[in-house]
Amino acid sequence: MGEAEPKDGSSTSFQQTLEGVRAQVGTTVADAQAQLDGALQTVAGFARQGLGLIGGGVREAYNAAADVAEAGTAYANHGLDQLKAVEDATVAEIRRGLDVVHANPYVSYPLLATGGMLLLPGTRRLLYRATLGRLRSVDNILKGSEGKVEGLRVKMGDFSSEAKKLQERLAVAEDEYVRGRQKLKATRQELQRLASVVAKSERQAAGVLEDLRSIKKADKATQLRAEAASQVSSLRAQRTALQSYIYRIASKDI
Structure with missing residues (x-):
């Protein structure tokens, strides 16, 4: 019976040591979990910031593309208006010329005949020899x-x-x-x-x-x-x- 007391003392000391180890392990695990949670929160914050930047860039690019498309449409419409104006002016000049020809046949027909003759290469050659060719x-x-x-x-x-x-x-x-x-x-x-x-x-x-x-x-x-x-x-x-x-x-x- 005298030898049981030291044995109980050793068991108590071992249990205390084991509990201390458990407490230390629990503290270490809790600290690690806290650090992991903090790191995850930091990463999540960075991810949210990155997504925000990407979303902002996409919105800016979309707005810029919309502005360019709107400007291109405006230029195209302006070009079509200018083309229509030139076409109308050309048709008006042709009509005016036809009216002049119809109103003055004795002057217009000889001019047209002369212009047609000038289009011929032989006529142009003779005219050149008779004028500039002599110089x-x-x-x-x-x-x-x-x-x-x-x-x-x-x-x-x-x-x-x-x-x-x-x-x-x-x-x-x-x-x-x-x-x-x-x-x-x-x-x-x-x-x-x-x-x-x-x-x-x-x-x-x-x-x-x-x-x-x-x-x-x-x-x-x-x-x-x-x-x-x-x-x-x-x-x-x-x-x-x-x-x-x-x-x-x-x-x-x-």
């Missing part, structure tokens, strides 16, 4: 003529080479054309010969068909009559096709 010096005329002659010499060389190539192509094309006409002519003669033979066979088949039509009660005559009618139809179609080919060649003056 040119001899040296300027010689220099201009020399340059033009040199340019024409170069062009004439190009023209000659190109004409030679085209002449060779013309000779080849003519040979092919002659050979083609000869082939078409021979083909036309063959088609005419074949069409004549087909027409003769068609007449023979038609004669056989007429002979068979006079026989009424024979079964074999009925079968032969059907076959002869089919042959007549086929030969007629062949003759029509051959005649169309012949006409196609004849339309080319061959």
Whole structure:
């Protein structure tokens, strides 16, 4: 019994130590939770401030875009008004000119004819030679003529080479054309010969068909009559096709 007291004292001391540790841990956890809550509140504040700044920027951008769109619409409307005014003025001037022409035909028609003649390049060239062309010096005329002659010499060389190539192509094309006409002519003669033979066979088949039509009660005559009618139809179609080919060649003056 004397040894139980120290044991109880040790147990009490251990419990006190354990409770102290628990209290310290609880205090530490509470402090950590408080710090975490403070940090979360700080972050939330920063987030709210950031969202506020973003929202303000978006509103400012939207307002600026709306102002630009409104200004663009105003400029567009102003441009359309100016275009309409110019169009109305142009139409009015055209109408006024037509009224003047209609009211003064003896003056307007000669002026229109003169203006039309001035639009022609030959008329302008003659007018230039008769007026400003006389003011040119001899040296300027010689220099201009020399340059033009040199340019024409170069062009004439190009023209000659190109004409030679085209002449060779013309000779080849003519040979092919002659050979083609000869082939078409021979083909036309063959088609005419074949069409004549087909027409003769068609007449023979038609004669056989007429002979068979006079026989009424024979079964074999009925079968032969059907076959002869089919042959007549086929030969007629062949003759029509051959005649169309012949006409196609004849339309080319061959």
